[in-house]
Amino acid sequence: MKQGSKKWIMVVFALSAIMTLGACKKKVAPPPPPPPPPPAAPTASLSVNPNTIQKGQSTTLTWETSNATDVNIDGIGAVKPSGSQQVTPEDSTTYHLMAKGAGGSQEATARVTVTAPPPPTPQPTASEQELFAQNVKDIYFDYDKYDVRADQSAALQADAQFLAQHQNITFVIEGHCDERGSTEYNLALGDNRANAVKNALVQAGVNASRIKTISYGKEKPFCSESNEQCWQQNRRGHFVYGQ
């Protein structure tokens, strides 16, 4: 049996060789037809926008190919010839696209850079607090007095204007006194000072519910020398943001 099979294989091989050779000769014969146009080479482009993101954010991959039958992006897999997709890479990544078609293959790459998240997202109010500190001026008093004196009214109006423009700010007015008065009396006087500033602001249109007051008397001085310049520094209604 084995001997028989081998013979058959030999015969088939010989016959097919003869036929093949014969056919070839026939093809050469006609005038050469215009060669079929070689299949066009594929094109591909890949972009990522934005190309820098913070960890946790997503970005959009967009690609276009032509003459490709088989489009792959590493890490994503087979995709349509053109399209876009949202990606959320954990780390910086170079996306690699391979477009294959009859005319060959084409690669395209795009890199997205992932940055570490910024330190705790800055409070949107931080700048507001800075603005408060820059714009809201303390109100100064005469010795043993708690009425807002004439030369302070401009500062008070400016304070009221700023506070009207920043309606969501709440704040504390601290009443302070200089070291010369007696402890208990100064605390009561400081309360009167804080409330005098509060009342003036309320009159100027600031909602009273935004304002808290506290007296420090002479317990928390700004300045500790015994002269009028220093004492004046300590006789004030001092604004503190928030709380």
Add this chain to the structure above:
Amino acid sequence: MPTTNNRTPRANLSLHFPKSRFTMTSYRTKMLKHRFVICNAFALRHVLCLLLMLVLGLPCFAQDWIRTGTGLGVQKVRIAVPDFKTSSSDPKNADLLKTFNDTLWNDLDNAGIFDLASKSFYPMQAPGQPTEVNFNAWSSAPVSALMLVFGNLGVNGNNVAVQGWLYDLKNISSPQILGKQYQDTASSDAVRLIAHKFANEIIYRLGGGVQGIAETKIYFVSTRTGKKEIWGMDYDGANQHQITHLGTTSLSPRISPDNSRIAFSSLGKTGWDIRMFSLDLDRPVTFQHYAGTNLSPAWSPDGTKIAFSSSRGGDPDIYVADASAGGDARRITISPGPDVSPVWNPKTGTQIAFVSGRTGLPQVYTMEADGTNTQRLTDQGYAVSPAWSPNGQFLAFAWIRKYGPGEPGSSDIYLMDVVSKQWVQLTHDGGRNDFPSWSPDSRHIIFQSNRSGGLQLWTMLADGTKQTQLTNSGTNTQPNWSWK
């Protein structure tokens, strides 16, 4: 315990100021000097004081300021107080004996009613027992004592025993006025307490029936921990100890009449609150929170009410609330400007003195405890921190009398007779003196002063003499003397 005879309160201060003795002086300041004599009130006190005025008047004119004395009109009793002897041979005797002798001497010296004969005059042999008393040696010059205090102390194991006597040297046949025995554990605190108790007995017998103050306490504010906390100490400055541990700023301690609680003001999250500390429980106890700035609590003499300053209504006014937990606060002043530092008349409980800035610079006022009948007491300057004497007669307060540009502006302690509004200046030594507080016997005043540098606590007799510094460590302010 016999109570003070109010009809003849021998040791109570009374202020006399004969109009004929007003005089213009031209010494140094060329200011009007009011002449006063404070003297012990006796049956014949008016006559005696007038006589003394006449006798002492001329030399007094030569002084820049007038020295007044609790002793004027009454001879201070000359008393000899030799060191006690030991009655055992225990090695702990020496330390405890020194503590006892120092404390007893200091108590009698502080009392303000004795003339203590100097120890350098004493005979070589001091008695430790009645049989050892040589009357003549103590009553003749140079000791010249009318009274003799003597006794002995002995440690036996863990206990100490003290025997003490008070002898009237003029009454040889029956000299004993007082004979006392004490036993306690052998510690310096116990020995100091025995000395205080014995001193109180002597002061009570010889001081017109007024209880001594040797066992009284003083509460104050100290910065020793870096924060202002409430502290306490014995009346003589011994045993200084921290009471509150709040870590914030605590001010204005006021001890209750029964010594059980301290009311004070403390800076909390939203402002100043009246707080209450129980000495019995050794912890803060509940007191109602009020909005605004709440300051300067003061006990009614029956211990049921607290007067304090509160701005809960938008302006610092005086309120009265229940002392138990601070409820039911009622406003009793209504003027604009600071009203603060109330103090009850401890004798009657029907009047309150306080400080108000209603006319500008703070002045001292009185009113009925319901807020009616307000009267202004001080006529000028900057007057704060009134303290009512336990006998109801005087207000001590801090006054910058001549306030203004170019004026020295020193704050001194003054005394004012509440009825006549006549006053006398007690401190003259410069610096800033503030927050006077009376001892229960109305004979002493403790106050804060920066005359030695930082703010410290000082005591003096109510006539301004014997000014003595009690504290040294940190800054110590706002003293408050216990009621008993």
